[in-house]
Amino acid sequence: MGVLSLLFETMRFHERGYDLLADSRALIALSFFIPFFAGASEMAGQSVTLVLNRVSRFRFAASLAFTGIVYILTAFIWALLTLLIASLFVSQAPPPLLVCSVIALSFGPRLFGMLTIAPYYGEFLGRLLDGWMIACAAHGIHALGLPGHVAAICSVAGWAIWSLSRNAGDKLLLPVIGRIEVFVAGSPLVLSSRNVSELIKERMAALQKAARDDD
Amino acid sequence: MIEHWALLSMLLGAAIFLLAGALSPIESFAWWAGWLDEDPASFPERDAEAFDGGKEERFFAVYLAGIDSIAGDKTTRRTERFLTLIEAAAPEVTIVSDVFPYAPSGRPLLAGPRLFLKTWRALYRLKLRRRSSILSNIINLRNLYQVLVSADHRYGPIFNAGAAHVILDALLRAGYDLEKAPPICIIGYSGGGQIAAASAEFLKAATGARITVISVGGIIASTPGVAALDMLHHLYGEKDSVQRLGAIMFPERWGVFPYSHWNLAKAQGRIQARCIGAMGHDRVGGYLGEGVDEDGEPFIRKTATAVAEVLKAETAAISACAQP
Numbered sequence: 001m002g003v004l005s006l007l008f009e010t011m012r013f014h015e016r017g018y019d020l021l022a023d024s025r026a027l028i029a030l031s032f033f034i035p036f037f038a039g040a041s042e043m044a045g046q047s048v049t050l051v052l053n054r055v056s057r058f059r060f061a062a063s064l065a066f067t068g069i070v071y072i073l074t075a076f077i078w079a080l081l082t083l084l085i086a087s088l089f090v091s092q093a094p095p096p097l098l099v100c101s102v103i104a105l106s107f108g109p110r111l112f113g114m115l116t117i118a119p120y121y122g123e124f125l126g127r128l129l130d131g132w133m134i135a136c137a138a139h140g141i142h143a144l145g146l147p148g149h150v151a152a153i154c155s156v157a158g159w160a161i162w163s164l165s166r167n168a169g170d171k172l173l174l175p176v177i178g179r180i181e182v183f184v185a186g187s188p189l190v191l192s193s194r195n196v197s198e199l200i201k202e203r204m205a206a207l208q209k210a211a212r213d214d215d
Numbered sequence: 216m217i218e219h220w221a222l223l224s225m226l227l228g229a230a231i232f233l234l235a236g237a238l239s240p241i242e243s244f245a246w247w248a249g250w251l252d253e254d255p256a257s258f259p260e261r262d263a264e265a266f267d268g269g270k271e272e273r274f275f276a277v278y279l280a281g282i283d284s285i286a287g288d289k290t291t292r293r294t295e296r297f298l299t300l301i302e303a304a305a306p307e308v309t310i311v312s313d314v315f316p317y318a319p320s321g322r323p324l325l326a327g328p329r330l331f332l333k334t335w336r337a338l339y340r341l342k343l344r345r346r347s348s349i350l351s352n353i354i355n356l357r358n359l360y361q362v363l364v365s366a367d368h369r370y371g372p373i374f375n376a377g378a379a380h381v382i383l384d385a386l387l388r389a390g391y392d393l394e395k396a397p398p399i400c401i402i403g404y405s406g407g408g409q410i411a412a413a414s415a416e417f418l419k420a421a422t423g424a425r426i427t428v429i430s431v432g433g434i435i436a437s438t439p440g441v442a443a444l445d446m447l448h449h450l451y452g453e454k455d456s457v458q459r460l461g462a463i464m465f466p467e468r469w470g471v472f473p474y475s476h477w478n479l480a481k482a483q484g485r486i487q488a489r490c491i492g493a494m495g496h497d498r499v500g501g502y503l504g505e506g507v508d509e510d511g512e513p514f515i516r517k518t519a520t521a522v523a524e525v526l527k528a529e530t531a532a533i534s535a536c537a538q539p
Contacts, residue, residue: 048369051244118236119363119370120436120465197372197439201420204379208393208421 003030010136011108018143021101028101032072035107039071040064042113045122071107078137078158079103085154086146094144102144103158106137134159232356239360240370246319247373274530275391276301276400276429277382278312279407281497282358283351285339286323287315287385293503297519301402304523307530308400311389316403316410317358319377321384324354362406365413366436366465375440378410379417398425398533402522404502405457408433412447413440425533429525431502431518432458437467437477447486448525450518452494452502491521 002020006027009017021027043050043064050060079100086093093099109132116126138155142148280287280294290298290312298312315323324335335354342351364370365378383391386399399418403411408430415426416439430449434457441447451458462468467475473482480486494514500506502518 048240048244051248115233115237117240118233119239119360119367121363123368197376197416200372200376200417204376204417204421205423208423 002027006031007034007105007108007111010105010140011132013136013139015143017105018102018140021105022098028097031101031104032075034104034111035071035075036068038107038110038113039068041111042071042116043067045114045116045126047117071110072104074162075104075107076100078161081157081161082141082154085157086141086150089150090146094146098144099141102140103137106133106140108136109133130159130162133162235356236360236363239357240364240367240374242361243319243364243370243374243377246377273309274307274398274400274526274533275386275389276308276310276402276526277314277385277411278310279314279316279382279401279403279411280312281405281407282317282355282362283342283497284315284317284358284407285335285342285354286325287313287321289323289325289339293515297503297515300516300519301523301526304520305526305530308526309389310402311385314381314385316378316381316407316414317361319374319380321377321381324357358406362409362434365410366438371413371438375410375413375438376417379414379421382414382418383421393422396422396424398427398529400427400429400526400529402429402431403433404431405496406434408449409435409438409461412444413438416440416443419443427525427529429522431522432496434458434461434464435477436461436465437472437475439476441476441480441486444480444485446529447480449486449488450491450521450525451488452492452496452514453490454493454495454500455502457496489521492517494518 002024006017006020009020021031047060050063055063079096079102082099082103083093083096086099109129112129113126116122116129118125134155137158138151141151141154146154278294278298280290283291294312298310302308302310315321318324322329325332325339329335338351338354342354361374364374367374382401387393391397391399399422401411401415401418403409408428411428411430411433412435415428418424419426425445426443427446428444428448430447432451432455433449435441435447435449449458465477466472468477470478472478477486492508492512492514494504494506494508494517495501498504500514502514504514506514508514508517
């Protein structure tokens with residue numbers, strides 16, 4: 001119940017959530033699981049890529065878990081960046097463990113990432129969840145005693161990390177992720193919703209040609 | 216206490232609504248992944264025995280029903296009458312209507328294997344007895360979600376490829392000649408308009424034919440299929456507020472996106488909208504309803520005449536082009 005109320009309080013921008021966090025080491029430890037589940041939920045919502053590439057059920061589950069781990073890693077990098085930026089502006093930065101925990105908690109809204117599977121409006125919902133997550137991070141960093149503008153800079157920097165890890169992470173930031181992704185999914189995820197149309201059209205045109213030749 | 220129950224029922228209803236939406240793309244996933252024992256890569260075959268008239272060189276039109284459709288071969292009396300009126304007004308056109316467009320496999324809601332087969336059958340029986348319109352609206356909701364799947368950038372390609380497959384299958388069964396690839400017209404009523412426009416992209420790739428869509432109060436998104444269309448005739452009623460939703464609920468149709476598929480097609484003159492009377496979207500006062508316009512003509516006849524006019528104009532233009 002403790003984690004749920006902690007999540008509930010932080011997601012609605014209530015400082016009581018951070019008080020709960022400061023009082024309990026168990027809650028700090030549990031908060032690190034939030035990015036994992038957020039990642040798994042997000043991947044379930046975006047599972048179209050896996051389905052398009054026809055991965056097996058085991059590989060499907062492995063991909064969910066792998067995304068969860070990538071999210072934990074992202075949260076960790078974001079926390080390090082926050083500590084680095086904070087040290088530039090204030091003489092005494094907040095405790096690193098608490099910063100990591102606050103950043104991990106800000107992934108709370110992304111637990112609803114699975115809902116991005118909803119047709120047409122799912123993508124828009126994903127953007128809303130992004131905004132909510134970044135606002136949670138800014139509020140959390142501010143609640144740790146850092147000035148508002150520092151919290152804003154940290155959350156924008158975190159957003160940049162977040163975007164890079166999602167959009168170009170496997171090319172720019174973490175070259176190894178792309179290779180692990182191939183290993184986990186069983187094949188390179190070459191089909192995306194962008195290129196699947198071309199593939200189907202080529203296939204239909206080829207089949208049409210074959211059908212005409214048969215006639 | 217009653218207030219609590221009312222609140223709980225509303226919350227439960229909202230949860231079911233959201234869950235149904237979240238699960239709606241799964242049928243497309245299953246079809247694409249081959250879990251439905253159908254190969255999405257196979258090409259439909261023409262049934263030579265079922266068709267005894269040799270290869271047709273006629274103009275073909277496929278009718279896609281609105282979101283209250285449950286199976287391609289279970290059309291309502293109104294729809295049957297509507298199609299009869301079009302056939303009478305445009306006898307040179309072969310109309311194909313046994314298509315269920317709200318599933319990428321084309322499998323009707325009443326045919327198994329389906330998870331909720333019994334539910335759909337029960338709802339269909341209710342619909343036939345004209346009982347419980349709230350419950351029978353579940354069919355509309357299910358099909359509406361499939362319209363959104365068709366409009367989605369992520370799932371749309373696989374759903375629309377399936378729909379194109381189903382349409383082509385029906386055309387080949389009706390004697391469509393793939394070699395000569397005569398023009399194809401898709402008449403889409405309501406949500407059928409979206410599937411008609413979106414599937415055009417793949418239908419064009421499969422046939423190379425001219426593709427025209429006649430949207431009857433269609434709710435159409437700015438999908439890549441619109442770019443593949445040679446012409447989209449949007450027919451609408453003065454009192455139809457539902458078809459206006461399409462312009463509101465699909466942001467890429469807004470004027471602030473001049474380079475969207477929809478707005479480009481509009482700028483190129485490939486989308487023509489025409490008000491055909493004072494009809495609404497459905498029921499008695501709708502496009503296929505028995506209500507009458509100010510001039511005393513029933514709406515159903517008015518709609519059929521407008522559709523037939525477009526079909527005749529298309530056939531005339533094509534015949535003129537074909538003549539040396």
